[in-house]
Amino acid sequence: MSARETFLPYCRPAIGEEEVAAVRRALLNGWLTTGPQTAAFEQAFARACGVPHAVALNSCTAGLHLVFAALGIGAGDEVVMPSLTFAAGAQCAIELGAQPVLCDVEPDTFAASLRTIAPLVTTRTKAIVTMPYAGRPLGIAEIVDFARKRSIAVVEDAAHGAGTLDRGQWPGALSDAAVYSFYATKNLTTGEGGMLVTNDRSLAERVRLLSLHGMSRDAWQRYSNGGSWRYDVVEPGYKYNMSDVLASIGLVQLERLPALQGRRADLAARYSAGLTDLPGLRYQRPSEHRDDRHSWCMYAVVVDPAIARVGRDELIERLHRRNVGTSVHYIPTHAFTAYRHLTGGPLPNTELIAQQILSLPLYPEMTDGDVGDVLEALRWALQTKPILIA
Ligand SMILES: Cc1ncc(COP(=O)(O)O)c(C=O)c1O
Numbered sequence: 001m002s003a004r005e006t007f008l009p010y011c012r013p014a015i016g017e018e019e020v021a022a023v024r025r026a027l028l029n030g031w032l033t034t035g036p037q038t039a040a041f042e043q044a045f046a047r048a049c050g051v052p053h054a055v056a057l058n059s060c061t062a063g064l065h066l067v068f069a070a071l072g073i074g075a076g077d078e079v080v081m082p083s084l085t086f087a088a089g090a091q092c093a094i095e096l097g098a099q100p101v102l103c104d105v106e107p108d109t110f111a112a113s114l115r116t117i118a119p120l121v122t123t124r125t126k127a128i129v130t131m132p133y134a135g136r137p138l139g140i141a142e143i144v145d146f147a148r149k150r151s152i153a154v155v156e157d158a159a160h161g162a163g164t165l166d167r168g169q170w171p172g173a174l175s176d177a178a179v180y181s182f183y184a185t186k187n188l189t190t191g192e193g194g195m196l197v198t199n200d201r202s203l204a205e206r207v208r209l210l211s212l213h214g215m216s217r218d219a220w221q222r223y224s225n226g227g228s229w230r231y232d233v234v235e236p237g238y239k240y241n242m243s244d245v246l247a248s249i250g251l252v253q254l255e256r257l258p259a260l261q262g263r264r265a266d267l268a269a270r271y272s273a274g275l276t277d278l279p280g281l282r283y284q285r286p287s288e289h290r291d292d293r294h295s296w297c298m299y300a301v302v303v304d305p306a307i308a309r310v311g312r313d314e315l316i317e318r319l320h321r322r323n324v325g326t327s328v329h330y331i332p333t334h335a336f337t338a339y340r341h342l343t344g345g346p347l348p349n350t351e352l353i354a355q356q357i358l359s360l361p362l363y364p365e366m367t368d369g370d371v372g373d374v375l376e377a378l379r380w381a382l383q384t385k386p387i388l389i390a
Protein backbone atom coordinates (compact mmCIF):
# COMPACT_ATOMS: atom_id res chain seq x y z
CA MET A 1 0.00 0.00 0.00
CA SER A 2 1.57 3.26 -1.05
CA ALA A 3 0.71 6.77 0.11
CA ARG A 4 -1.06 9.30 -2.09
CA GLU A 5 1.37 11.30 -4.14
CA THR A 6 -0.17 14.66 -3.32
CA PHE A 7 -1.28 16.03 0.01
CA LEU A 8 -5.04 15.91 0.56
CA PRO A 9 -5.86 18.95 2.68
CA TYR A 10 -8.43 18.78 5.45
CA CYS A 11 -10.48 21.48 3.76
CA ARG A 12 -10.69 23.46 0.55
CA PRO A 13 -13.32 26.15 -0.13
CA ALA A 14 -15.52 25.48 -3.17
CA ILE A 15 -14.84 28.70 -5.05
CA GLY A 16 -15.37 28.71 -8.82
CA GLU A 17 -15.69 31.05 -11.77
CA GLU A 18 -19.17 32.18 -10.71
CA GLU A 19 -17.84 33.56 -7.43
CA VAL A 20 -14.90 35.18 -9.24
CA ALA A 21 -17.29 36.87 -11.68
CA ALA A 22 -19.54 38.04 -8.84
CA VAL A 23 -16.60 39.57 -6.97
CA ARG A 24 -15.44 41.30 -10.15
CA ARG A 25 -18.89 42.83 -10.60
CA ALA A 26 -19.03 43.88 -6.94
CA LEU A 27 -15.57 45.46 -7.15
CA LEU A 28 -16.55 47.51 -10.16
CA ASN A 29 -20.05 48.61 -9.13
CA GLY A 30 -18.72 51.54 -7.14
CA TRP A 31 -19.94 50.36 -3.79
CA LEU A 32 -17.62 47.89 -1.96
CA THR A 33 -18.95 48.31 1.58
CA THR A 34 -22.40 47.33 2.93
CA GLY A 35 -24.85 48.07 0.12
CA PRO A 36 -27.16 46.43 -2.42
CA GLN A 37 -25.35 43.08 -2.54
CA THR A 38 -25.49 42.77 1.23
CA ALA A 39 -29.19 43.61 1.25
CA ALA A 40 -29.80 41.03 -1.49
CA PHE A 41 -27.80 38.39 0.41
CA GLU A 42 -29.78 39.07 3.60
CA GLN A 43 -33.08 38.73 1.76
CA ALA A 44 -32.05 35.56 -0.06
CA PHE A 45 -30.71 33.98 3.13
CA ALA A 46 -33.83 34.85 5.12
CA ARG A 47 -35.98 33.35 2.35
CA ALA A 48 -33.90 30.17 2.26
CA CYS A 49 -34.13 29.83 6.07
CA GLY A 50 -37.84 30.56 6.14
CA VAL A 51 -37.13 33.18 8.82
CA PRO A 52 -38.21 36.80 8.27
CA HIS A 53 -35.12 38.70 9.45
CA ALA A 54 -31.46 38.28 8.53
CA VAL A 55 -28.57 40.61 9.33
CA ALA A 56 -25.28 40.09 7.50
CA LEU A 57 -22.17 40.53 9.64
CA ASN A 58 -18.43 40.16 9.34
CA SER A 59 -18.34 36.92 11.39
CA CYS A 60 -20.37 34.47 13.42
CA THR A 61 -18.48 35.67 16.50
CA ALA A 62 -19.78 39.20 15.84
CA GLY A 63 -23.30 37.79 15.62
CA LEU A 64 -23.00 35.95 18.94
CA HIS A 65 -21.65 39.11 20.58
CA LEU A 66 -24.46 41.25 19.17
CA VAL A 67 -27.28 38.86 19.94
CA PHE A 68 -26.10 38.50 23.54
CA ALA A 69 -25.92 42.31 23.79
CA ALA A 70 -29.33 42.73 22.16
CA LEU A 71 -30.83 40.22 24.59
CA GLY A 72 -29.51 42.38 27.41
CA ILE A 73 -27.06 39.77 28.67
CA GLY A 74 -24.58 41.31 31.10
CA ALA A 75 -23.08 41.24 34.58
CA GLY A 76 -24.66 38.68 36.88
CA ASP A 77 -26.15 36.65 34.02
CA GLU A 78 -25.23 33.09 33.12
CA VAL A 79 -25.13 31.58 29.63
CA VAL A 80 -25.12 27.79 29.39
CA MET A 81 -23.13 26.44 26.44
CA PRO A 82 -21.12 23.34 25.50
CA SER A 83 -17.40 23.28 26.20
CA LEU A 84 -16.84 21.16 23.06
CA THR A 85 -17.22 23.97 20.56
CA PHE A 86 -15.26 26.92 19.29
CA ALA A 87 -14.56 29.32 22.16
CA ALA A 88 -16.31 32.29 20.49
CA GLY A 89 -19.49 31.92 22.56
CA ALA A 90 -17.64 31.95 25.87
CA GLN A 91 -15.56 34.91 24.73
CA CYS A 92 -18.65 36.94 23.81
CA ALA A 93 -20.42 36.24 27.10
CA ILE A 94 -17.32 37.31 29.03
CA GLU A 95 -16.95 40.48 26.95
CA LEU A 96 -20.40 41.52 28.20
CA GLY A 97 -19.57 40.68 31.82
CA ALA A 98 -21.69 37.51 31.88
CA GLN A 99 -20.64 34.06 33.06
CA PRO A 100 -20.36 31.17 30.58
CA VAL A 101 -21.48 27.92 32.23
CA LEU A 102 -20.00 24.97 30.39
CA CYS A 103 -22.04 21.82 29.84
CA ASP A 104 -21.20 18.36 28.59
CA VAL A 105 -22.11 16.78 25.24
CA GLU A 106 -23.72 13.47 24.31
CA PRO A 107 -21.21 10.71 23.50
CA ASP A 108 -22.84 9.88 20.15
CA THR A 109 -23.86 13.29 18.73
CA PHE A 110 -20.95 15.31 20.18
CA ALA A 111 -23.52 18.05 20.91
CA ALA A 112 -25.16 19.31 24.10
CA SER A 113 -28.68 18.06 24.84
CA LEU A 114 -31.44 18.90 27.27
CA ARG A 115 -30.01 16.15 29.50
CA THR A 116 -26.65 17.95 29.75
CA ILE A 117 -28.04 21.51 29.76
CA ALA A 118 -30.99 21.36 32.19
CA PRO A 119 -29.06 20.59 35.42
CA LEU A 120 -26.97 23.75 34.93
CA VAL A 121 -29.91 26.14 34.56
CA THR A 122 -30.37 28.50 37.51
CA THR A 123 -32.38 31.66 38.17
CA ARG A 124 -29.42 33.58 36.71
CA THR A 125 -29.50 31.74 33.35
CA LYS A 126 -30.34 34.25 30.65
CA ALA A 127 -29.57 32.18 27.57
CA ILE A 128 -28.72 28.70 26.35
CA VAL A 129 -26.36 28.37 23.39
CA THR A 130 -26.67 25.19 21.34
CA MET A 131 -24.31 24.05 18.59
CA PRO A 132 -25.35 21.36 16.10
CA TYR A 133 -21.94 19.70 15.91
CA ALA A 134 -20.75 19.36 12.29
CA GLY A 135 -24.29 20.31 11.24
CA ARG A 136 -26.04 17.28 12.74
CA PRO A 137 -29.52 18.41 13.87
CA LEU A 138 -29.90 18.03 17.62
CA GLY A 139 -33.68 18.29 18.15
CA ILE A 140 -33.83 22.00 18.98
CA ALA A 141 -37.60 21.98 19.64
CA GLU A 142 -37.21 20.19 22.97
CA ILE A 143 -34.60 22.69 24.20
CA VAL A 144 -36.63 25.70 23.02
CA ASP A 145 -39.71 24.33 24.78
CA PHE A 146 -37.78 23.89 28.03
CA ALA A 147 -36.28 27.40 27.77
CA ARG A 148 -39.53 29.20 26.88
CA LYS A 149 -41.20 27.87 30.03
CA ARG A 150 -38.43 29.55 32.02
CA SER A 151 -38.16 32.78 29.96
CA ILE A 152 -34.65 31.81 28.88
CA ALA A 153 -33.43 32.67 25.37
CA VAL A 154 -32.06 29.99 23.02
CA VAL A 155 -29.33 31.09 20.64
CA GLU A 156 -28.12 28.60 18.05
CA ASP A 157 -24.44 28.77 17.17
CA ALA A 158 -25.14 27.63 13.62
CA ALA A 159 -21.56 27.99 12.43
CA HIS A 160 -21.96 24.54 10.82
CA GLY A 161 -25.65 24.98 10.11
CA ALA A 162 -25.94 26.02 6.46
CA GLY A 163 -27.65 22.94 5.01
CA THR A 164 -28.88 21.56 8.34
CA LEU A 165 -32.55 20.69 8.67
CA ASP A 166 -33.85 20.03 12.17
CA ARG A 167 -37.27 18.40 11.76
CA GLY A 168 -37.43 20.13 8.38
CA GLN A 169 -36.36 23.57 9.60
CA TRP A 170 -33.20 25.64 9.34
CA PRO A 171 -31.47 26.83 12.52
CA GLY A 172 -33.19 30.03 13.66
CA ALA A 173 -36.70 28.95 12.73
CA LEU A 174 -37.66 27.92 16.28
CA SER A 175 -35.06 29.47 18.58
CA ASP A 176 -34.70 33.16 19.46
CA ALA A 177 -31.89 33.51 16.94
CA ALA A 178 -29.28 31.54 15.02
CA VAL A 179 -25.90 32.80 13.89
CA TYR A 180 -24.25 31.24 10.84
CA SER A 181 -20.54 31.42 9.97
CA PHE A 182 -19.19 31.91 6.46
CA TYR A 183 -15.58 31.32 7.53
CA ALA A 184 -13.35 29.66 4.92
CA THR A 185 -13.93 26.12 6.23
CA LYS A 186 -17.73 26.30 6.29
CA ASN A 187 -20.34 24.82 3.90
CA LEU A 188 -21.21 28.24 2.60
CA THR A 189 -18.25 30.58 2.63
CA THR A 190 -17.45 34.21 1.97
CA GLY A 191 -13.94 33.83 3.42
CA GLU A 192 -15.02 35.66 6.56
CA GLY A 193 -18.60 36.50 7.41
CA GLY A 194 -21.69 35.65 9.38
CA MET A 195 -25.48 35.96 9.32
CA LEU A 196 -27.87 36.39 12.20
CA VAL A 197 -31.40 35.16 11.56
CA THR A 198 -34.41 35.60 13.81
CA ASN A 199 -38.20 35.71 13.84
CA ASP A 200 -37.99 38.66 16.24
CA ARG A 201 -38.12 41.95 14.39
CA SER A 202 -36.99 44.14 17.30
CA LEU A 203 -34.06 41.81 18.04
CA ALA A 204 -32.98 42.02 14.38
CA GLU A 205 -33.28 45.81 14.39
CA ARG A 206 -31.21 46.10 17.53
CA VAL A 207 -28.52 43.78 16.15
CA ARG A 208 -28.43 45.83 12.96
CA LEU A 209 -28.09 49.07 14.89
CA LEU A 210 -25.30 47.71 17.10
CA SER A 211 -23.49 46.21 14.08
CA LEU A 212 -22.73 49.69 12.72
CA HIS A 213 -21.64 51.92 15.60
CA GLY A 214 -25.23 52.37 16.81
CA MET A 215 -25.82 54.68 13.83
CA SER A 216 -29.38 55.45 12.79
CA ARG A 217 -28.51 55.26 9.06
CA ASP A 218 -26.12 52.93 7.26
CA ALA A 219 -23.99 53.87 4.23
CA TRP A 220 -26.70 52.71 1.82
CA GLN A 221 -29.19 55.09 3.41
CA ARG A 222 -26.69 57.95 3.34
CA TYR A 223 -24.93 57.61 0.00
CA SER A 224 -27.57 56.26 -2.36
CA ASN A 225 -29.66 58.63 -4.43
CA GLY A 226 -32.34 60.03 -2.17
CA GLY A 227 -30.33 59.27 0.99
CA SER A 228 -29.56 61.88 3.61
CA TRP A 229 -26.18 62.82 5.07
CA ARG A 230 -27.74 63.21 8.52
CA TYR A 231 -27.47 60.44 11.07
CA ASP A 232 -27.48 60.01 14.80
CA VAL A 233 -25.52 57.61 16.99
CA VAL A 234 -28.27 56.26 19.17
CA GLU A 235 -26.01 54.23 21.45
CA PRO A 236 -22.39 53.04 21.42
CA GLY A 237 -22.14 50.08 19.05
CA TYR A 238 -19.59 48.01 17.15
CA LYS A 239 -18.21 47.76 13.59
CA TYR A 240 -19.40 44.33 12.50
CA ASN A 241 -21.04 44.94 9.09
CA MET A 242 -20.50 42.75 6.01
CA SER A 243 -19.01 44.22 2.81
CA ASP A 244 -20.74 44.01 -0.57
CA VAL A 245 -17.73 42.21 -2.05
CA LEU A 246 -18.14 39.33 0.39
CA ALA A 247 -21.93 39.37 0.13
CA SER A 248 -21.57 38.89 -3.64
CA ILE A 249 -19.72 35.62 -2.95
CA GLY A 250 -22.39 34.63 -0.44
CA LEU A 251 -25.18 35.07 -2.99
CA VAL A 252 -23.49 32.66 -5.40
CA GLN A 253 -22.64 30.18 -2.64
CA LEU A 254 -26.23 30.21 -1.40
CA GLU A 255 -27.47 29.26 -4.86
CA ARG A 256 -24.90 26.49 -5.05
CA LEU A 257 -25.60 25.26 -1.51
CA PRO A 258 -27.97 22.38 -2.43
CA ALA A 259 -25.42 20.96 -4.89
CA LEU A 260 -22.44 21.53 -2.57
CA GLN A 261 -24.33 20.06 0.36
CA GLY A 262 -25.46 17.06 -1.69
CA ARG A 263 -21.88 16.30 -2.62
CA ARG A 264 -20.83 16.52 1.04
CA ALA A 265 -23.61 14.05 1.93
CA ASP A 266 -22.39 11.61 -0.77
CA LEU A 267 -18.82 11.79 0.50
CA ALA A 268 -19.95 11.37 4.11
CA ALA A 269 -21.98 8.29 3.15
CA ARG A 270 -18.84 6.81 1.56
CA TYR A 271 -16.88 7.44 4.74
CA SER A 272 -19.59 5.91 6.92
CA ALA A 273 -19.78 2.80 4.73
CA GLY A 274 -15.98 2.43 4.68
CA LEU A 275 -15.56 2.91 8.42
CA THR A 276 -17.71 -0.09 9.30
CA ASP A 277 -14.76 -2.45 8.83
CA LEU A 278 -12.20 -0.28 10.60
CA PRO A 279 -12.08 -1.41 14.25
CA GLY A 280 -11.94 1.23 16.96
CA LEU A 281 -13.30 4.10 14.87
CA ARG A 282 -16.81 5.47 15.19
CA TYR A 283 -18.68 8.44 13.74
CA GLN A 284 -21.70 10.54 14.74
CA ARG A 285 -24.90 8.57 15.27
CA PRO A 286 -27.13 9.25 12.28
CA SER A 287 -30.28 11.16 13.09
CA GLU A 288 -33.36 8.95 12.97
CA HIS A 289 -35.93 11.63 12.14
CA ARG A 290 -36.98 11.60 8.50
CA ASP A 291 -37.18 15.42 8.19
CA ASP A 292 -33.67 15.88 9.58
CA ARG A 293 -30.68 16.63 7.40
CA HIS A 294 -27.02 16.70 8.40
CA SER A 295 -25.09 19.51 6.71
CA TRP A 296 -21.81 17.60 6.84
CA CYS A 297 -19.77 20.69 7.51
CA MET A 298 -17.25 18.23 8.97
CA TYR A 299 -16.81 14.48 9.22
CA ALA A 300 -15.53 13.67 12.69
CA VAL A 301 -14.43 10.25 13.93
CA VAL A 302 -13.64 9.11 17.44
CA VAL A 303 -10.82 6.62 17.89
CA ASP A 304 -10.92 4.20 20.80
CA PRO A 305 -7.23 3.44 21.43
CA ALA A 306 -8.02 0.22 23.31
CA ILE A 307 -9.49 -1.30 20.15
CA ALA A 308 -7.65 0.61 17.42
CA ARG A 309 -4.31 0.14 19.24
CA VAL A 310 -3.38 3.67 18.30
CA GLY A 311 -4.23 6.96 19.98
CA ARG A 312 -5.69 10.00 18.24
CA ASP A 313 -2.48 12.05 18.16
CA GLU A 314 -0.46 9.18 16.68
CA LEU A 315 -3.25 8.47 14.20
CA ILE A 316 -3.07 12.08 12.99
CA GLU A 317 0.69 11.70 12.52
CA ARG A 318 0.29 8.44 10.61
CA LEU A 319 -2.37 9.92 8.32
CA HIS A 320 -0.10 12.85 7.66
CA ARG A 321 2.65 10.44 6.65
CA ARG A 322 0.17 9.06 4.09
CA ASN A 323 -0.44 12.60 2.79
CA VAL A 324 -3.84 13.01 4.45
CA GLY A 325 -4.58 16.24 6.32
CA THR A 326 -6.88 16.26 9.35
CA SER A 327 -8.04 18.65 12.04
CA VAL A 328 -9.45 18.49 15.58
CA HIS A 329 -12.83 19.93 16.57
CA TYR A 330 -12.49 20.96 19.25
CA ILE A 331 -9.99 21.57 21.94
CA PRO A 332 -12.70 22.17 24.55
CA THR A 333 -13.11 25.69 25.89
CA HIS A 334 -12.24 24.74 29.48
CA ALA A 335 -8.85 23.40 28.33
CA PHE A 336 -7.60 26.83 27.25
CA THR A 337 -5.49 28.97 29.57
CA ALA A 338 -7.93 31.88 29.24
CA TYR A 339 -10.97 29.79 30.19
CA ARG A 340 -9.60 27.30 32.70
CA HIS A 341 -11.32 29.12 35.55
CA LEU A 342 -14.81 28.64 34.06
CA THR A 343 -17.23 26.41 35.92
CA GLY A 344 -20.13 24.28 34.81
CA GLY A 345 -21.23 20.69 34.98
CA PRO A 346 -19.16 17.52 35.02
CA LEU A 347 -17.70 17.05 31.53
CA PRO A 348 -16.87 13.32 31.24
CA ASN A 349 -17.96 12.91 27.61
CA THR A 350 -16.26 16.14 26.57
CA GLU A 351 -13.00 15.08 28.25
CA LEU A 352 -12.99 11.70 26.51
CA ILE A 353 -14.09 12.93 23.08
CA ALA A 354 -11.58 15.78 23.19
CA GLN A 355 -8.78 13.22 23.48
CA GLN A 356 -10.14 10.88 20.82
CA ILE A 357 -11.72 12.98 18.08
CA LEU A 358 -10.36 14.03 14.71
CA SER A 359 -11.95 15.46 11.57
CA LEU A 360 -11.29 13.82 8.20
CA PRO A 361 -11.01 15.77 4.92
CA LEU A 362 -14.46 16.70 3.61
CA TYR A 363 -15.23 19.24 0.93
CA PRO A 364 -17.29 19.17 -2.27
CA GLU A 365 -14.37 19.07 -4.68
CA MET A 366 -13.03 15.84 -3.20
CA THR A 367 -13.34 12.85 -5.50
CA ASP A 368 -14.64 9.41 -4.54
CA GLY A 369 -11.03 8.31 -5.02
CA ASP A 370 -9.90 10.82 -2.38
CA VAL A 371 -12.30 9.24 0.14
CA GLY A 372 -10.89 5.85 -0.87
CA ASP A 373 -7.38 7.16 -0.20
CA VAL A 374 -8.36 8.38 3.27
CA LEU A 375 -9.98 5.03 4.11
CA GLU A 376 -6.91 3.24 2.79
CA ALA A 377 -4.65 5.50 4.87
CA LEU A 378 -6.78 4.80 7.95
CA ARG A 379 -6.56 1.05 7.33
CA TRP A 380 -2.78 1.33 7.02
CA ALA A 381 -2.55 3.54 10.11
CA LEU A 382 -4.55 1.09 12.23
CA GLN A 383 -2.40 -1.86 11.17
CA THR A 384 0.95 -0.15 11.50
CA LYS A 385 2.99 -1.17 14.50
CA PRO A 386 4.12 1.67 16.76
CA ILE A 387 7.51 2.99 15.74
CA LEU A 388 9.87 2.67 18.67
CA ILE A 389 12.48 5.37 18.75
CA ALA A 390 15.62 4.15 20.45
C1 LIG B 1 -18.85 26.20 16.27
C2 LIG B 1 -18.28 27.52 15.88
N1 LIG B 1 -18.79 28.64 16.41
C3 LIG B 1 -18.34 29.85 16.06
C4 LIG B 1 -17.32 30.01 15.16
C5 LIG B 1 -16.83 31.37 14.84
O1 LIG B 1 -17.10 31.69 13.52
P1 LIG B 1 -16.45 32.99 12.84
O2 LIG B 1 -15.05 32.65 12.48
O3 LIG B 1 -17.32 33.25 11.65
O4 LIG B 1 -16.55 34.08 13.83
C6 LIG B 1 -16.74 28.89 14.59
C7 LIG B 1 -15.64 29.05 13.63
O5 LIG B 1 -14.97 28.23 13.18
C8 LIG B 1 -17.23 27.61 14.96
O6 LIG B 1 -16.72 26.48 14.42
